[in-house]
Each structure stands twice: as C-alpha cells, then as structure tokens.
Amino acid sequence: xxxxxxxxxxxxxxxxxxxxxxxxxxxxxxxxxxxxxxxxxxxxxxxxxxxxxxxxxxxxxxxxxxxxxxxxxxxxxxxxxxxxxxxxxxxxxxxxxxxxxxxxxxxxxxxxxxxxxxxxxxxxxxxxxxxxxxxxxxxxxxxxxxxxxxxxxxxxxxxxxxxxxxxxxxxxxxxxxxxxxxxxxxxxxxxxxxxxxxxxxxxxxxxxxxxxxxxxxxxxxxxxxxxxxxxxxxxxxxxxxxxxxxxxxxxxxxxxxxxxxxxxxxxxxxxxxxxxxxxxxxxxxxxxxxxxxxxxxxxxxxxxxxxxxxxxxxxxxxxxxxxxxxxxxxxxxxxxxxxxxxxxxxxxxxxxxxxxxxxxxxxxxxxxxxxxxxxxxxxxxxxxxxxxxxxxxxxxxxxxxxxxxxxxxxxxxxxxxxxxxxxxxxxxxxxxxxxxxxxxxxxxxxxxxxxxxxxxxxxxxxxxxxxxxxxxxxxxxxxxxxxxxxxxxxxxxxxxxxxxxxxxxxxxxxxxxxxxxxxxxxxxxxxxxxxxxxxxxxxxxxxxxxxxxxxxxxxxxxxxxxxxxxxxxxxxxxxxxxxxxxxxxxxxx
Amino acid sequence: xxxxxxxxxxxxxxxxxxxxxxxxxxxxxxxxxxxxxxxxxxxxxxxxxxxxxxxxxxxxxxxxxxxxxxxxxxxxxxxxxxxxxxxxxxxxxxxxxxxxxxxxxxxxxxxxxxxxxxxxxxxxxxxxxxxxxxxxxxxxxxxxxxxxxxxxxxxxxxxxxxxxxxxxxxxxxxxxxxxxxxxxxxxxxxxxxxxxxxxxxxxxxxxxxxxxxxxxxxxxxxxxxxxxxxxxxxxxxxxxxxxxxxxxxxxxxxxxxxxxxxxxxxxxxxxxxxxxxxxxxxxxxxxxxx
Numbered sequence: 112x113x114x115x116x117x118x119x120x121x122x123x124x125x126x127x128x129x130x131x132x133x134x135x136x137x138x139x140x141x142x143x144x145x146x147x148x149x150x151x152x153x154x155x156x157x158x159x160x161x162x163x164x165x166x167x168x169x170x171x172x173x174x175x176x177x178x179x180x181x182x183x184x185x186x187x188x189x190x191x192x193x194x195x196x197x198x199x200x201x202x203x204x205x206x207x208x209x210x211x212x213x214x215x216x217x218x219x220x221x222x223x224x225x226x227x228x229x230x231x232x233x234x235x236x237x238x239x240x241x242x243x244x245x246x247x248x249x250x251x252x253x254x255x256x257x258x259x260x261x262x263x264x265x266x267x268x269x270x271x272x273x274x275x276x277x278x279x280x281x282x283x284x285x286x287x288x289x290x291x292x293x294x295x296x297x298x299x300x301x302x303x304x305x306x307x308x309x310x311x312x313x314x315x316x317x318x319x320x321x322x323x324x325x326x327x328x329x330x331x332x333x334x335x336x337x338x339x340x341x342x343x344x345x346x347x348x349x350x351x352x353x354x355x356x357x358x359x360x361x362x363x364x365x366x367x368x369x370x371x372x373x374x375x376x377x378x379x380x381x382x383x384x385x386x387x388x389x390x391x392x393x394x395x396x397x398x399x400x401x402x403x404x405x406x407x408x409x410x411x412x413x414x415x416x417x418x419x420x421x422x423x424x425x426x427x428x429x430x431x432x433x434x435x436x437x438x439x440x441x442x443x444x445x446x447x448x449x450x451x452x453x454x455x456x457x458x459x460x461x462x463x464x465x466x467x468x469x470x471x472x473x474x475x476x477x478x479x480x481x482x483x484x485x486x487x488x489x490x491x492x493x494x495x496x497x498x499x500x501x502x503x504x505x506x507x508x509x510x511x512x513x514x515x516x517x518x519x520x521x522x523x524x525x526x527x528x529x530x531x532x533x534x535x536x537x538x539x540x541x542x543x544x545x546x547x548x549x550x551x552x553x554x555x556x557x558x559x560x561x562x563x564x565x566x567x568x569x570x571x572x573x574x575x576x577x578x579x580x581x582x583x584x585x586x587x588x589x590x591x592x593x594x595x596x597x598x599x600x601x602x603x604x605x606x607x608x609x610x611x612x613x614x615x616x617x618x619x620x621x622x623x624x625x626x627x628x629x630x631x632x633x634x635x636x637x638x639x640x641x642x643x644x645x646x647x648x649x650x651x652x653x654x655x656x657x658x659x660x661x662x663x664x665x666x667x668x669x670x671x672x673x674x675x676x677x678x679x680x681x682x683x684x685x686x687x688x689x690x691x692x693x694x695x696x697x698x699x700x
Numbered sequence: 701x702x703x704x705x706x707x708x709x710x711x712x713x714x715x716x717x718x719x720x721x722x723x724x725x726x727x728x729x730x731x732x733x734x735x736x737x738x739x740x741x742x743x744x745x746x747x748x749x750x751x752x753x754x755x756x757x758x759x760x761x762x763x764x765x766x767x768x769x770x771x772x773x774x775x776x777x778x779x780x781x782x783x784x785x786x787x788x789x790x791x792x793x794x795x796x797x798x799x800x801x802x803x804x805x806x807x808x809x810x811x812x813x814x815x816x817x818x819x820x821x822x823x824x825x826x827x828x829x830x831x832x833x834x835x836x837x838x839x840x841x842x843x844x845x846x847x848x849x850x851x852x853x854x855x856x857x858x859x860x861x862x863x864x865x866x867x868x869x870x871x872x873x874x875x876x877x878x879x880x881x882x883x884x885x886x887x888x889x890x891x892x893x894x895x896x897x898x899x900x901x902x903x904x905x906x907x908x909x910x911x912x913x914x915x916x917x918x919x920x921x922x923x924x925x926x927x928x929x930x931x932x933x934x935x936x937x938x939x940x941x942x943x944x945x946x947x948x949x950x951x952x953x954x955x956x957x958x959x960x961x962x963x964x965x966x967x968x969x970x971x972x973x974x975x976x977x978x979x980x981x982x983x984x985x986x987x988x989x990x
Contacts, residue, residue, distance in 0.1 A: 164903040191906025203897035208842040212820070215915035217905035225917035232915065250845060264905065473863065474856040490864050492857070498893060499850075499857055502886050578893060596864060 112179065113137040114272060114304050115161060120173035122156055122328075130156045132328045134173070138321075140271070141302040143294075145315055145336075147352050148325035150581045150611045154308040157325070158274045161306070163190045177272075192221060195265030199277045199609060201257035210252070211245040214264045221268065231267045239263050239293070254460045255286030259293070266297070273297070275307035280609040283459045283637045284673070288314055310611050311638075313354040313676045317378035324349055337375045351612045355640075355676040356382035359694060366699070367392050382680040393684055393698070422450040424488065424600060424631055425471065430480035432466055440466050442655035443480070448600065448633060453626050455642040455663075456635045458652035464635040465495065465604055467652065471633060472602040491598030495605050497589035501577040506569065506588055509577055510560060510595065563591050566621055583614040594625070601625075603634040607641050619645045643667055643675050643689045664689055705981050707924045708821035714927075714978065715813045717935055721974075722805045725947045729963050730971060731801050737975040738808045742815075744982040750811040758807055762800035769796030777954045795951050816978075824916040831912045839898075843891075850887050858883055927977055934974035941967025 115138040122131040131153045138144050146154045159165050161175060163185060175182040177194070198204050207213050214236065218228040236242045239259050249257065258278060265273065275294070279287035291314050297303045298318070309315055316322070322339040324332040331349065332339045343349040344361045353361075356376050367389055376382040386393065425448040433439035440463035448454060448471070456464045469475040470482060472492045494500065503509045564570055567587045572580055577588060586606055593601060607615050615638075622632055623645060636642055642649055642663055649666045651659040651673075659666050667674040667689045668682075678689040688694045718738075725731060742751055769792050776791030819841070827834040858879065902908075941947055946967040950956045 162904055164906075165900045187909040188906065191904070191909060196901075196904045198897060198901060200894075200897065203894045204901040205842060206898060206902055207838045208845075209820075211915065212838065216902075216907075219912050219914060220906040220908070220910065222910040222913050225913065225915065228913065228915050249842075261901075268905075469856070472860065474860050490860075492860055492864075494853065494857060496853075496890075498890050499854055499886065502882060502889075578889070598864070 112139075113176070114140045114142075114178055115306070116176040118174050118176065120160070120171065120175055122153075122160060122167075122169055122171045124167065124169040130169070130328050131160075134330060136323065136330065136333065138272075138304060138306060140304055141298070142304055142320045143298045143318065144304075144306045144321045144323060145312065145319045146306065146308045146323045146325060147310070147312060148331070148611075149348070149613050150583055152325040153328045154325055155276050158196070158276055158306060158308060161272070161274055162194050162196045163187075165196065188221065191217075192268040193271045195268065195270035195273045197258075197261055197265060197273065197275045197278050199280055201254060201261055201281060204261050205249050205257075208248055208250070209245075210241060210247055210249060210260055213249060213260055214241075214245075214267060217264050217268050231269075235263050235267045253286065254282045255289055258282060258286075258290055262290075262293070270303065272304045272306070275305065275309075277308050277310065277609060280310065284639055285459060287311070287637075291315055310609070312352065313356070316354045316357075317381075324352070336377060340375050340377075348613060351616065354378075355691060356680050358691060359677065359680060360385055362691075362695065363389060363698070379676065379679050383683070386681070386684065421452075423447050424450050425482065425484040427471060427477075427482045428480055430467075430470060430477040430482065432463070432470060432475065432477050432479075439655060441470070441477075444657055446471075446650065446657060446660070448631060451626065451629055451631055452648055453622070453632045453646045454634070454648045454650065455646040456633070456650045456652060457637070457639065457642060458658075462652040463655065464652055468602050468604055468633065468635050472600075488600065489596055489598045491593030491596055491601045493586070493589045493593050493601070493603050493606065495608070497582075497585040498578065500589045500592055501585075504576060505573065506575055506577055506580070507573040509588060510564065510569075510573075510592060512592075560595060563594055566624065567591050568617070582608070583610040583618070586610065587618070594630075598630070600631040600633060603632065605635055605637065607636060607638045615641060639667065639673065640675050640677075640690070643678075644692065664693075705923070705985065706927055707918050707920050708817050708825055709918075710920075710924050710927055711813070711817045711821075712825065714931055715809060715816070717931065717974075718809055719806055721935075721938065721971075722802050722809065724942055726798050726802070726951070727947050727949050728798065728957070730947045730968070731798060731805070733972060734805050734975065735801065735808075737972075737979060738805055738812065741979050741982065742808060742812050744979060744986060745812060745815045747811060747815050750815070751808075754804075754807045754811050758800075758804050762804065765800045765803070766793070766796040769793070769799070775952055791951050791953070791955050794955055794957075798951075820916060821918075824914055824918065827912070827914050835912075846894075847887070847891060850890055851883075854883050854886050854890075930977055931974055934970040937967060937970035938974060941965075941970070947971065 115136075117134045117136040120131060120134040121129055123129045134157065146157065148154055156167060159167050160171070161177070161182060163182060164187075177185055182190075205213055206216050211232070214232050215228055218231060223231075233242075236245060239262075241256070241260065241263060244252065244256065249260065252260065258281075262278075273294075278294075279290050282290060294305060294307070295318050298305050307315070316336055319336055322332070322334065322336050323330060324339065324343060326349075331346075332342050334342070340353055340357050340361075343353055344357075350358065350361075354377060356379060359382065360376050363385075373385060373388065374381065376385045427444055427446050430441055430444040430446075431439065432441040440461075444467060446467075456467060458464050466475065470477050472490050473482070474492065501509055503512065564573075567590070569584075569587060569591060572584055572588070577585060580588065586608075590601070590603070590606070606618065610618065619641065626632055634646070646663060649659070649661065649663045650657055651666060664687060667678055668687050671679075675689050677691055677694060678686075681688055681694055685694065685697050688697055722734065725734065770788035773792045773795075774787070774789060776789030778790035779787040780790055780793075781787045819837075823834045823837060826837070938947070944967075946965060
C-alpha cells in the first residue's frame, strides 16, 4: 500500500493560476522519489502540501492520503514526527545556537522524557559523527555539517517520510556528495521513504526508484529512472536535466551502433562499461579526428598567448586576510584580473572564496598586501544573497533607482513620506549618472536599461515585489541592477546557487553575451560544470592560497574527483574533455 | 574547563545569598575575608581574563566613589581639614571605601557566577516555569550574531554602491540618517524574510503542539542537600549576628570601630564557613584533575 498517495490533487495560490494540476502520484514505503523541473514548476509546493504544518495558503482540490488517512486529518503529533521536512538553506532552519540544543529541539517539542531524549540524541549524533561537535556553536560548522545537523534533528523523531527541498543546493560538491550518500544509506538501510527535489541530479539519479518530472504544475514524466531518461531525452528542455553520463550515452547512440540490449547508464561505472562496449568504434575516431583535435589545441594556445597580452585591470599583491588572529583565511594571494576575461574561483566551503571576492571588489580591506586597480574603474558586485540589494517596492523601481532623476523628482524625496521609498543613494547615484550621461543622453541610458531588461527577460517581473521572485529571478534582477552602473568588472558571488539547469543555461548565455561586449566577470562558484563550460580561467583556493590558476581544461583534467562528470566518464578516451561540448566536438556527435 | 558539581538551582541560591550579604555587611574584617574568599574562588575557577576585566572596570569606579562620597556627603563628626576651612569627614571617607569594597565583591561574585552557571543551565531553571520565555532567549541568542552579520554585509554593500556609483561625500546629516534608516530597513526585511523560514522549520518540527520538555536534567544529589544544609544553617546564624550588630559597624554620625575588637565570635566563624564550601569543592576538583 502506498505511503503517500495524491489523488487528482490541484493547488492554486490566491489569485493565480494553478500551481499544481491533476497530480496523481503513489509513493510506496521505502521508495526514493526525485522531483525535477524548472523553478516555478511546483516542486516545492508539492512537497510542502504533504506537510500540514507548512502547507502553503491557497485553494486545493483532490486529496492526499498518508498511510491511508487524508493528510489534512492527520494528527498533529504524527505529522510532526513521522514526516520530516528539510529546507534548502541550512542556516535559516536553526532555532538555537548550539548543535545539541538544535538536535534536541524537535524531541523537546514532542514532550518526551529527558532520558528518552538523551538516548535518541546519543544514537543519532553517533550515527552522523556529530558527537564531537555537540557543544559547538552552529556558526562554526561548515555548510555540510549544518545540513547534517538539520537532518539529524529530523531523524531523532524517527520519521517514516523525509521531504527534502533542494537539500544540497547550498553545499560545495564534496559536501553535497557526502550528504547524498547519507541519504542513500538512510533509504537503503533503514527504509526511510524519501521525496527530494534537486537540480544537480548526477549523484542522485543512480539510486532513486522513481523520477517525477514536473512542468507547469503537471506531471510530465513519472517512471523508473532509466525509462524516464529515454522519454525525457526526446524533450528539448528536459534533456538538460538528465545526468551527463546518460546524455553522453544518448549522443553516442544516435551516431554509433551499440550492441543490443544496453541498459541506459546512470552512473560513472555503468557509463564506462558502456564506453568499453563501444571501444573499437571509439578508438578509431580520435585517430581520424587527430588533426582537428590538434587544431583545437593550437587555437586554445594562441588564445592563451593573446590573453597574456591583454590589459591587466586589477591586481592583488600578497593579500592576507583573517577574521580572527588564530584563523587566517587568505595567506599571501597574488592574482591578476585581465580585461575581458571570465574568471571563476572554486574551492570548498570556508576556503575564502567569498572573502577574496570581497577584497577584490573593495568591500573588505586586506589586512596586509594591496589591491591595485585603475582609478576610473567601476565595479559591480552581486552578493551571495541577492535580497541584500533590494529595498524598493517593485522590481521596476529597483531598476529605476539609478536612472537620471530630475529636480522635480528630487523635491518629492525630501518630503517625509518619501523617506522610506525614496532614498539618498538614488539621489546620489543621480548626480554621477548625470555626470556620465549629460542630460541629453538620458534616453541613451533609458535605452540601455530596456536592453538589459530584455536581455534578462525581466519585463514580466517589473510589477512584482523583489522578495516575491524566485531565487533565479532575484539573481537576475541583482545582476541587472549591478550592470546599470556600467561596471568594467562584475563580481558575482555564487550566481548559480539553487538555480535550475535551464535558467543556468540562460544566465550563462547572457553572461557570455555581456563578456563579448567587453565586460570582465569574476565569479565564485561551487558548480564545477558551470565553471568548466563557461569560464576561461579557473582559480582553485585551498589552505589559504591559490592552489591552481589555469584554464578549466587543465585544472579539471588533472583531477580525479574534483572534476566534471563528463570528464570522469571519458577520462580513459579523451582525458582533455571536460564538457559535453568538448566530447561532441571530439567524437563528432 | 568547568566541572559542574552541584545543581544549578543551588548555585543560584548560593550566589544570591552571597550578593545580599555583600550588601549588608560593612565591617572591614568581614569585608576583607569576603574579598579574599571570593578572589580565591575565582582563581580556582580559573577565570583570569574576567578577573582582569572586572578590575579594569572597578578601579576608576571605586576611585570615583571614594573621592566623590566625602566631597558630596559632609555628614559625620570627625572632620579632616583639607584646605583652610574646607573639610571632609572621616566617616564619609570610610563609607566610600567600604562601599567600593562591597561593589568589588559583588562584581567578582557575578564574574564567578557566570563561570559557574552556564546560560543553558539558567535556561533549564527557567524553562520549567517559563518555557516560552526560555525559548525566546534561545532564539535571541541565535539571532543577535546573525543580525550583526547582516548589518555588516548591508553596510559593505552600501559603502560599495556609494564608491562605485561615483558619488560625492555625504552632504548633510539628514542624508546620513536617511541612509542609515534605509540600511536598517534592508536588514529588517531581510531578517523577517529569513525568520519566516525559521518559523516554518519550527512548526514543521512540531513546536507548540505539546508541552515542551528539556534535554537537560539535573537531579538533586546528596551533595546538593548537604550544601543547602550548610549554607542555610550558616546563613541563619549570620542573620542572627547581623540582627545583633555583628558584621556591621556604625559609621554615621560617628565612626565606631576599634582594630583590637575581638573577631572571634561564633557569628564570624559561621560566616567564614558559609564562604568556604564552594572553594572546597573547586579545590577538590583541582586536585583530582590538575
């Protein structure tokens, strides 16, 4: 019998069209179900509807059954303890400031006796290896540990069903991998039913039982992963959601004859086995393509030499920084940022990526060393959390803020009522903008803004409150806002965090376009695939220093673990290929 | 390292008693033995940094009291002429010194208390009776560092914007205030937005559906009963002594104090015994763990 059962379920937020329509879905006990789809397709709404306590406000039709009971009639205590919900951001879920109290919080809510609470905490903390950290402050933990503490705090209640809303989107790849392997253990060894949404599915796909693809609130595909793959491949949008291994398989299949009855590979092991089946055919291609390959390399080399000649916009010399004397984050960093390049900074949580970015952009002053850049250089910066950039009522006002305001507007802002909506920085911005675009050129500026709004596809959002937009949209708005100042260098702090594959593609596309127009972009990211595909230079931070500084190709092809899935799969055949594009080119598919 | 030996409630009672006694006593002998014992306790608890902080705060404070009191209060009969006909009184001087001494003792007691009873133990005591208040305190403790982090980030961004949009220096104070208000508005809306998530996560984990219990639990053990017995007996004797004037000297209008007066009476000894148990316990732990 199904543990969770959706029966013709539809859901609608007030005054909007259906977010979920006609959902019919069965989840059996012990199943691992993955929900994917573009943001706004209703994944989170679907999950939240299973959990009474946080069910979104709106109208619903149809019923959800949990263990045979209509979920709306489920007892409070049962709902709280048997269904666990893990949110996206590890930080926001914490209630208290130390680990022990956080784990015990849910048990304390259940009114359990002290002895029972201690037993359960002891067991769970030992299972997760958190026993050493029990008395630590949550702010001292790494992102992965934080999410573990959150998970632990759910598991002490002995849940039967775990609902995970993009649990690893804020973690670095290694931490994400660890977290997912714990999920897998929970699912396999304790038969906990798991329903998760996730964008980066390469690691997750091999061990799920069922994949559900949502599109505009409808279930598009719902099947066992291999079968979903072959269906989703036919769809232009959803093929981007599939794991890289599977995508390579389909690409190869279209060109080369593979032996019959090959299972669709989902993980690297299966992928490599598949490649070995095609061994003979693949062996021939590179030889045939050798010349082409060489040309490619030459082209790359010449590009590199070109880069050497281009102008250095910014340079940091022997930069040291530490928040505490005992813990120095950056130890003597030398880095040059050249005109027109797209630079990505990678590294685990807490290696100082964000700190270095803030030092480069002048938000932080290094304790030792210098950051040198030209005087009339304008910088743009987008924070990890785009919310920080917003203070107006609508997106349009947000973007208008920098536009040329004229005296009649100014008088309004001096009134007391204008105090909160209007503010000084816009006025000050005005003066500079006025300087740069003397009054006659106002329309040029307007035009530029329209162009940017078009480029980022924001026109539909203009009337919305920035807080109501999705994560990806907020990111785009913040970037647009930063671009309106006409910066020479744009600094982005993890722009792809929590963004779905399609939006990521769009964002990359836009950044590339801007780069072609001469914009220099410096970005920190956890997303190896993104860095490999779109940036020209990768910097890897480790232990306070710049460990590697090279093209993504040479950075990743040297690594065994910290590299893209594509590279891991085709390493034996094409050690230099790190992206799907490279593979396509080399194998002519 | 803190080695909790006795029940937090007992600690609280004990420190409370000591603070009250520090107010009541003003006999120099009592005060000095009090000071010595509390200092010894602090040394044993190993809180040199806090000790330094207390002293740093205390010295200017006590100087102020000692100087100001005689200048302001000219009550008392024993006059000391300072400048011509201007005089201060011995009584006021002595009173100032004793008052600052008792202030020092109280400050030290608080420092020692902070060390002895962690805030979680305090919360445990609270949560029995006021579960919601203790929850609010826990959340506030989490919120304060978050708030300060957010404030610094917003501050950075706003400075950044100012520099990179090529603005001139801030013109007027009104503008400055406006700017600050706006920054605060951003911080507040950001915090509210994220607090929504915290609230959701609390609800999802069943907050409020049942009476809360606590992970921490302390049982009263034999040593706690013994401790309570000792301190209540000695406190009783001390109060009796206080009622009879032992431990208090008369300062105003005329100072009555003789150095040779014998201190060897049962009241003084019981006061000493009241001061010792915690020192004894800490000392014992020191010997075990050194």
